Structures are given as C-alpha cells and as structure tokens.
Amino acid sequence: MAGAAAEQAAAALRETIARAGRANVIAATGASQFEFLEALVAKPGIDWGRTVFFHLDEYVGLPETHPASFRRYLRERIVARVHPGAFHFVNGDAADPVAECARVGELIKLHPIDVAFVGIGENGHLAFNDPPADFETGTPYLVVTLDEACRRQQMGEGWFATLADVPAQAISMSVKQILKSREILCIVPDTRKAQAVHDCLDGGVTPQHPASILQEHPRTTMYLDAASAALLQKRK
DSSP, X not given: OHHHHHHHHHHHHHHHHHHHSOEEEEEOOSGGGHHHHHHHHTOSSOOGGGEEEEESEEETTOOTTSTTOHHHHHIIIIIHHHOOSEEEOOOTTOSOHHHHHHHHHHHHHTSOOSEEEEOOOTTOOBTTBOSSOOSSOOOSEEEEEOOHHHHXXXXXXXXXXXXXXXXXXXXXXXXXXXXXXXXXXXXXXXGGGHHHHHXXXXXXXXXXXXXXXXXXXXXXXXEEOTXXXXXXXXXX
16 A cells, blocks of 8 residues: 555656656655655655655644654654755744744745645544534644544554643644645555544545545545455445
C-alpha cells in the first residue's frame, strides 16, 4: 500500500514540477504515514528543491523538541532527507496561536496546493478537524479543541505518557483549505482505522465523520490495506 501510494505521489510531483516549475505540497504526520513517507523520499527523479511544503496541523503549546511534535516529525522524515525548497511549518508554541494561524494562512494563499498527502484519524478526523467538523469556514488555519477520542488516539501512538499530557488544542488546516488541493492522496493503513474508513466511505457526507468530505473531491485516491478496508461494504 505504501509503495503504491508513493509511486502515485512521486508521479504527481514529477508531472507538476515539469509542467509548472514547482509543486506545492501538504504533508500529513502520524504513525500511519511512516512507510509511505519512507517510500516517497526514496523515489528517484523528483527535484525536491522545486517543492514547497505545508503541514496540516500542530499541537498548541508543544515545543519542537517534544517527541510528539509534528514539526520534529517532518524535519526528520522529509526535510533532513530530501531538503525541499521550502517548508512552511505551523509553530504550535507561538505566543499567539490565532496570529500564527493568520501568518501561515497568508502563506498558503500564495501557494495553491498541487497535491496533499492526508490520513484519517480513528474518530474520522481530517487533519485535527474532529467531529462534528466545520465544513464551512474559509479560514485556511484555525485553532481547534481536540475531543477525547482524538487525544486518546494520540496517546495510543506512544508519544504521550498519559491523557493529561496530550494538549487540549491544536492548530489545524481547515477542511475547505484541504479540499482546495488539486489532488489528494489519502493513506490509511491498520485495523484500528477500519471503523473510521467504513464510517467515512460507506455512508453519506457528514461533519460527524469529517473525512467523509473527501467523497466530494474530484481527484482523491484512497490507499487502504486489507486491515483498514475490512469493514467496507463490498462493491460490484
């Protein structure tokens, strides 16, 4: 699954760079993206110096030195490996999170996204847009409150010792901003995502299952493994 997703992602990057001279990219984080990103950065023929990256979300108040910091994750798995032309990080420990949303929001307005790499949370969240998600706000980034299911998922990935250690808020890219991406690859492995995959793909589009909104995007490709797809209704 990770290899197939990386192959499509690499092709999208090569095509966009050849056509436009630059590719603007969104990268997701989390344990579900490990193998995909490892496969992607190993792909040949990508002029990484012509890529501009944004990331989806970051915990409010968490320093980059913390093991759970998404900035740290992305520096280690992308920046240090392939040295993109630019990577616009969300500074979760900025003194004013609302002002930080405005800052990075203005930057992304200047860089229409060509391809986004995203996942689905165990509660169906897309980025840190927990249920019920706001499908209407046009703000590129916003401060959100994380629900308990989301915080338990983050603790379960091993980066926090207790639920109390998980930050209660995050800066997240909005749903509308994600949907502005020209192409979206959604990479969702593992048994623990099976219920969320079923909820988001077998039913209708609803804020109660935030990633269900991807059904409305014309160029979204879902990458699932047998475990994450186990509860899906059979298609003819």
